Amino acid sequence: MSAEQAAELIQDGMIVGMSGFTRAGEAKAVPLALAQRAHEKPFSITLMTGASLGNDLDAKLTEAKVLARRMPFQVDSTLRKAINAGEVMFIDQHLSETVELLRNKQLGKMDVAVIEACAITEEGGIVPTTSVGNSASYAILADKVIIELNLASPAGLEGLHDIYIPQMRPNRQPIPVVAPDSRIGTPYIPIDASKIAAIVITEGKDSPSNVLPADSETQAIADHLIRFFKEEIDAGRLTESLLPLQAGIGTMANAVMEGLIEGPFDRLTMYSEVLQDSTFDLLDSGKLTFASGSSITLSPKRNDQVMRELDKYRNRLILRPQELSNHPGIVRRLGIIAINTALEADIYGNVNSTHVCGTRMMNGIGGSGDFARNSQLSIFVTKSIAKGGDISSFVPFVSHVDHTEHDVDILVSEQGLADLRGLAPRERARVIIDNCVAPLYRPALNRYFAEACARGGHTPHCLEKALSWHQALNTEGNMRSLLAE
């Protein structure tokens, strides 16, 4: 069927699930056809994906006003504007939870799933491409399934996936993943073939990763963290294999992972969401023995090489549904080391991952909460300042909380590392200000903390000044007025 014909299966008001996670493996043709049709004849849908889409699809769907509701994650600047204008209702969810909610009928009934595949088995099983995301449960739970069979996807992808669906509650058995390399399911999405309403032939490519090379601050963050890992090994709290690693998407997490190549580490494993360039650098170095994720998102050059040489990595990779890659119970069982990026943190260790000045959505919480809450080590990294010092990433009181003080073990900036484990709030503030805050903003935060402590409380604050740093940023465009005594 043509993409336009298949898109006709999607009508105004429907709930639609699409493949795609960290701009990998998204359905490419049907969303475009939807956008085109909506320009001619307006309609809107609820769109659920794995996570972010590539190929500017969220922008195109937003411009065509196709998106009434969108979940659980996005990274698109056009969509972001519409979300912040209140035009698209965005539901920012822990990435492990969307299909659980859908399965329990708490998000309505999915009408159509649109899934990119590299192959279809004789029984109608769908072999995903570069991501699994929520595709398996969407295909299973939707009334109808549209498959985009991408002829440009490397045949070598077959066999990488491991599809497992937890049983319905209350009769669920333990999910038997006990290590990153546990294979517990099928290499394809098993669905009733009679639900396949359309097969669309495509050959589009994934968007490449936009990870940047490490700058000096990013490198300093990586160095602090590598030093910390070494100290943990020396203290007998970790071995040279560390524990299964999770790294959020982006330049900073990528740099930290790169740093592991040089260190005294051996037989590392990953149990993460997205496998980036650094994953394959680590595999090539021999330091990493196995990587489990939900998607592969690479730079153009790395992508060409990896997709051409998939056989080389075949026995050291698994792609899982994000419900499993991010599963709180598995994260807790394995004892993950979770490394995620903070937008800002406060002096007591609360982390904002999503909202600029407490109001404007950036991307969404993604999987950071799935990992941070249940990991053995919950690490958040951020540069201490942004915009040349106009903004301090460390503030008296975060303007939005995604990760509470209970869930943050380690904070790292280019200035240094704050080890918050076992500390009370007043102790955390001391360690964070001394180790992570930029020297420029340190006196101002010390003044705030001293004044707050004089007033008392377990978590001392001066409420009338708590959000003043963000107010200054909103009204003056920077936080420099806080620097004055």
Added chain:
Amino acid sequence: MSAEQAAELIQDGMIVGMSGFTRAGEAKAVPLALAQRAHEKPFSITLMTGASLGNDLDAKLTEAKVLARRMPFQVDSTLRKAINAGEVMFIDQHLSETVELLRNKQLGKMDVAVIEACAITEEGGIVPTTSVGNSASYAILADKVIIELNLASPAGLEGLHDIYIPQMRPNRQPIPVVAPDSRIGTPYIPIDASKIAAIVITEGKDSPSNVLPADSETQAIADHLIRFFKEEIDAGRLTESLLPLQAGIGTMANAVMEGLIEGPFDRLTMYSEVLQDSTFDLLDSGKLTFASGSSITLSPKRNDQVMRELDKYRNRLILRPQELSNHPGIVRRLGIIAINTALEADIYGNVNSTHVCGTRMMNGIGGSGDFARNSQLSIFVTKSIAKGGDISSFVPFVSHVDHTEHDVDILVSEQGLADLRGLAPRERARVIIDNCVAPLYRPALNRYFAEACARGGHTPHCLEKALSWHQALNTEGNMRSLLAE
């Protein structure tokens, strides 16, 4: 050995673990002896418990300045004052996490564990009394163990406990609890008998529960929730057995559970922390088939009856380590319905469970985060106003976040119920203000929300006013100034 002699094993600077959870099953004699000794010869320790202690022990230890550090929970007014004055370093932890951190050497090495027991097996196994809490892992991880053998505890307690310790990471197997009645361990704490450094004979009683009878607001909250459960059954999202229930400690959760007796429910189960009067009322009614918890805390009258007739309940009760009763992976597997109390909530669904005006600690987060994050239904209840209307429990911006917008499905006050599932922040605000907020404060929150929306953002706020409600409470003793146009 006498309590005084045993207490000599505990010296200045030590890390000490004690039994006790929701004022049940705490070691009673040794802490008193410690307090007495410290009055004569000052010293201080780090004290870890399961949760709260009874018999005013935290007060007595605080007055004697024995507590340098305290975790993971408390409910004592004297200790609370010392915490808020910055005199005791209090570490407020998810209750499932303390022993995980200790096992991974992230909280230091435990020197001495003091555990109340109703019996000791021939091999040196410890049979706990009315709570398990963290006792098992404390006894296993400590260098030395002091047992308080409580001769006043009913012999019928033997056999109620189910002690299971997860394996060390990274070689941990799935914890095989698949239902509230899963028995997976031993009925005693298995330790090396050579570690038992002292046995102290006691006969003190647990402090009784201080749960109050439901008042009209509490009853209204229970009624709203019962109606909601019925609607969920009608909509096919729950069955008449609901799902395993967790209820936080206290009057409101107790009232909700009582409400289930009258409703169209059948074959209910509990997978909770503390088993209160309502648990036994539900068992007696025949509506509840099984209750799993970590402690039993009852009113004086109920306690006498239950402890006398334990045989009657024997096959329908299990007491587990709090690491298991609150385990995120098990909560996720079973699909718990979690009912916890909020101190305050904001118009976007963030919940503060711990800090009055963002600074003054009440009790601690307890197990609410273990349950809320991973439950199938995360419900928070609160009265819409406090102190006769001086305080609104619903505010523009909570002064401390324990449960993020991502983790709150349902909010209930005596005014009504807000179903936040699948809603974006602006939609949540509408539903919360319309359904939960007291009529007195509704216009003021509507004004705030309207002004915030006019400024835009995914989660609209007026930062300069966001904490003004708490500032008013701090400076004027009430929030009534917000009522003026």
